[in-house]
Amino acid sequence: MADYQITDRVDITDVVCPVTFVKAKVALEELDEGDILSVHMNDGEPVQNVPRSIKEEGHQILKLEDNGDGTYDLIVRKVGE
Amino acid sequence: MAVDYSALKAGGFMRQKQKDNFSLRLRTVGGTVTAEQLRTVQAVADEFGEGYIHLTSRQGIEIPFIKLADIEVVKKRLAEGGVETGVCGPRVRTVTACQGGRCCPSGCIDALDLAEKLDARYFGRELNHKFKFGVTGCQNNCLKAEENDFGVKGGVQVAWKEDACIACGVCVKACRREAITLTDGRITVDEQKCNNCGRCNRSCPTDAWDVTPGYLVSFGGTFGNSLKFGEELLPFITDEDTLLRVADATIDFFAENGLPSERFFKTLERVGIDKFKVVVTKAYNGED
Numbered sequence: 124m125a126d127y128q129i130t131d132r133v134d135i136t137d138v139v140c141p142v143t144f145v146k147a148k149v150a151l152e153e154l155d156e157g158d159i160l161s162v163h164m165n166d167g168e169p170v171q172n173v174p175r176s177i178k179e180e181g182h183q184i185l186k187l188e189d190n191g192d193g194t195y196d197l198i199v200r201k202v203g204e
Numbered sequence: 205m206a207v208d209y210s211a212l213k214a215g216g217f218m219r220q221k222q223k224d225n226f227s228l229r230l231r232t233v234g235g236t237v238t239a240e241q242l243r244t245v246q247a248v249a250d251e252f253g254e255g256y257i258h259l260t261s262r263q264g265i266e267i268p269f270i271k272l273a274d275i276e277v278v279k280k281r282l283a284e285g286g287v288e289t290g291v292c293g294p295r296v297r298t299v300t301a302c303q304g305g306r307c308c309p310s311g312c313i314d315a316l317d318l319a320e321k322l323d324a325r326y327f328g329r330e331l332n333h334k335f336k337f338g339v340t341g342c343q344n345n346c347l348k349a350e351e352n353d354f355g356v357k358g359g360v361q362v363a364w365k366e367d368a369c370i371a372c373g374v375c376v377k378a379c380r381r382e383a384i385t386l387t388d389g390r391i392t393v394d395e396q397k398c399n400n401c402g403r404c405n406r407s408c409p410t411d412a413w414d415v416t417p418g419y420l421v422s423f424g425g426t427f428g429n430s431l432k433f434g435e436e437l438l439p440f441i442t443d444e445d446t447l448l449r450v451a452d453a454t455i456d457f458f459a460e461n462g463l464p465s466e467r468f469f470k471t472l473e474r475v476g477i478d479k480f481k482v483v484v485t486k487a488y489n490g491e492d
Contacts, residue, residue, distance in 0.1 A: 178408075185370070186370075
């Protein structure tokens, strides 16, 4: 399954909505098209909403990994410049 | 000549505590007013009122301090500018709605379009007591469907598309009802838990859901002297014709069974909600 290589990682567990999405969006902006970002987020509102917001920005979501400790890693491929 | 306050009230002229002054209620649907209508309202409020309007709790506009002597000319002026007067009293009131799918990313149905249809069909219909329709586009329920006599809430029925799914697990977490499970790459939805909000579909990176938009209807809500949440009595409705049949049956039931000054929920309590449920279920099924 893991046919991707992570380019960069961002931790959004230290902020709350809506800064969670903003922080992920800023991290994506610094990448090139096709790069892979791993977004480290908390259970609850972040994991309910951030994937949808990233999708609506037009990026491609590849995987949501459950770390088993109340956090998740969302694997996103950047689409667009 | 004696003033027929009842007739004036029926036509939207609400008697104020100040003698011979009326707060004039205008006809609106879903809180939508055109810029042209606003200019007309502005001119009338300036010339015949006191230069302000009141936004009502149900998305309407009232122009306070209209004088008894000016009623006819005010009506004429408003009509020329494309503005109709509203209603009060024992009849179908303003149909409220959120912007729904026309503008809102969360909207599952075009709530405004439906509100316009309900307004065209029922607005001002005489009944034993007031009757309120409200339409909200999704489970976020900005328009508070259950506080209406007939509340409509947009939703979607979802069916998993295995071919398109990458088993990423986003929908499992996006669901606020814990209705979705992912086991060995397969998604299952617990229909008992699903509330048709559609968050799974909106969050899905590969659009791996077939979605059917539709309506959840609640009956007999009120938020006035008594507080009562409208009750959902029917399954998810997936077409407008069925919804309108159900609305027709509801209004007819109230017209036939309601007593003067009795709100719909009181009628349901007195006559029996089970009896009503039989009636709307027949309408839902398209039976006579």
